[in-house]
Amino acid sequence: MRAPQEVAVVGAGLVGCLTACFLARRGYQVTLYERRSDPRSATAERGRSINLALSERGLDALRRVGLDEAVMKAALPMPGRMMHAPDGTLSFQPYSADGQRAINSISRSELNRTMLEGALALPGVRARFEHRLTGLDVDSGLMDFDTPDGPVQRSAQIVLAADGAYSAVRGRLQFLPGFDFSQDFLDYGYKELTIPARDGEFALDPGALHIWPRGQAMMIALPNPDRSFTCTLFWPKSGPGSFDELDTAERFEEFFAANYADARALMPDLADDYTHNPIGHLVTMRAYPWHARGADAVVGLLGDAAHAVVPFYGQGANCGFEDCVELDRCLEETGDDFPEALALYGSRRKEHADTIAELALENFVEMRDKVASRSFLLQKRIEHGLERLLPGRYVSRYELVSFSTVPYAEVQRRITRQRRAVVAVALGALAAVGVTAGLLRRR
Template identity: 50%
Template sequence: MSTITPSSSAAPERLTVAGAGLVGSLLTLYLARRGYAVEVYERRPDPRRAGSDSGRSINLALSDRGWRALEGVGVAEAVREVAIPMYGRVMHDAHGNLSQQPYGKPGQAIYSVSRGGLNRRLLDLAEAQPGVQLHFGQQCLDINLRQRELHLRDSASGQEQHVAFRRLFGTDGAFSAVRSAMQRTDRFDYAQSYLEYGYKELTIAPTAEGGWAMEKHALHIWPRGRYMMIALPNLDGSFTCTLFFPFEGEESFAALQTPADVTAFFERVFPDAVPLMPELTDDFFHNPTASLVTVKCFPWSFDDDVVLLGDAAHAIVPFYGQGMNAGFEDCTVLDELLQRHGEDWQTIFREFQQARKPNADAVADLAVYNFVEMRDKVADPRFLLQKKIESKISAQYPDQWASLYSQVTFSHRPYAEAWANGQRQDAIMERLMRHIDAETDYDKPEVQELVQQELTRSN
């Protein structure tokens, strides 16, 4: 077993990143472009050679926070070339009837991107930077925080080694080895919670001509009360579908044991999707069923030696499309602190966790909140009417009202502030909707007066 000490020849110092996923590869780009030499250690094989992991390729919804982070290292346009804009939701009811709901103002969109494709692109860009070294197939067996040392095993050879670090950035995901080591320190708070739902990836195939079988520029949702399926477009004409479904119960993963069970269930519950899914049963039994976890912890740093970012610090469920965007925003904030404080790492890490922790907790709560909205409310005519009224209020009072979704998705407003505003606006809408039975009711003088009173009171 060998011990490797990082070289001190690079200026200003050599940094270590644990995890080469989306956040780790973007963070490496940020650090390298500030002149740091960076060693990156990743448990998995190089995805550029091994291909993407089956069952983990849920398409991601890239929105303003993520774009800002990509722009910060000059790669946004390269990513935009392989991203598909989605301007709203298309809801599919149990009879195949469609309804639509825009995401924001005309022209505003979230973008469907491939997790694997984006990760590979960021790794290529990171590896091209001077001083960056990527090490794949390196399982972290342990971390000695006091001695600043990683204990690694090479997955190909089985050889173990101890690798010294001076500054360690933990971007190794929801089940982070770096965080696990920090959990053994005094007064470290940690909580994880699982939904009773899992998810499974399925596919809607391209048409025979290679086009899209449904509206390309939309996120499709089949809301069914206790569960739902969604679909995001891919460049090849297919859609990546994700079934969010209870693990157990009368309608659950546990209840669908045979191809006949799956076919009968989908034909009954998602009848318009079945003709578009020729590989349905193969996908269902081949692709794994994954769990949905929320992780909250604190502190995110250990002295000035170690800091957590992304899912390692704040894993969330995917229902607001903000997991990647929040992790990318971590990189933006950390880079701003580097600009402000130079190499005062103690201050950088302290201010980073103080700034990001409340926002990470807020977006975790928002993600669970949006799950209920997506699976239940988007099929409710009363809810859709409320959204139309909110849109009218926003157009009439743009300086006083922006939807919660717009605040989270199309702005850089702190998540905690957006969540507080959203809760205030929900309370206002609950009172207003008692006086509204149709969209035209909004124009009645008495309703207009109520709106003005509510906005005045809330401000």
């Protein structure tokens, strides 16, 4: 099966739109199927517009299809994180040793609109909205959809799933022999709040990702172009200080004012946001293989449909965008043999997806607890000192993840090598000091 002309991409979110862009450049006819209404005319679902932290991996993918400039018009750079202590004390932690590198805050809905417009501007790309996938025959590529006008059927030789963590396509593949799937929910939820503009200006420093670390819980805030901040609470689902315990606006406001006093003063709509915005779930999903081949069709998984991660390293969308780059690379290497390319893509990406899933879970503990500790701040100062002393030879894990395209698993291997080298140098220096001291005593 070589160079089929028609590709169905289920899901017109971020990864689906970028997939369409890459395929259109290769000459494919692409149809995007999306269960929601057209995001260009619809408003964002309340409490579901969590901002994204777009970093180098995502920007690299966007540059390849010429969308980086359009996307960055709505982005705000954040070169570090601002820590908010319970007493209101602020401390800024730069992300890079030179303080010049930044991750970029951008609205998910705004990014989706820009990418959808970019995809639909390309020859051969079209979108069908309000098409909810209800059935898929892997052998034939026949798809069943519910639409406002009733059930419809469509078919394609290539079906690519970019329909998110609760992917309908992956749900069909889960019944196939040999398909592995797991999901692990954190006992935490999240809820979106807002800090509006104050007298037409930002109420907080817009050049930072703001964090209120509170041990077993936290809140973050990212800036928006309209000078507001999108805030997200990450709280336990049950127990003291949890969503279950703070089940009324009155209880919540009392608890919030006691623990996030500086933020409370900036949030006039706090009670309304808390009451009406939904509680989201935090889940890590793993699946493999990321493709299935039928008699006349092949199905593939990209982005969260293949590997959903929790948002604490800001790499969910960036990782999904890298999937698109790798699939495009594999198509090039295999001469557009889709079954072979999908198999190669999955084998290459799986370990990296697993790695960032673990890093994201680890970073949750760091963000909610460790960032406020003196030992963590000392560690960061030492890391930045080593980066300045050994430019290019020693790079922190955060910088390798956020400001490079070094594969995630290789980042871990490099960090292990760096730490061993630092320990070896430190032990060598101690040994040298000991020898010198011994010689001096003999004299």
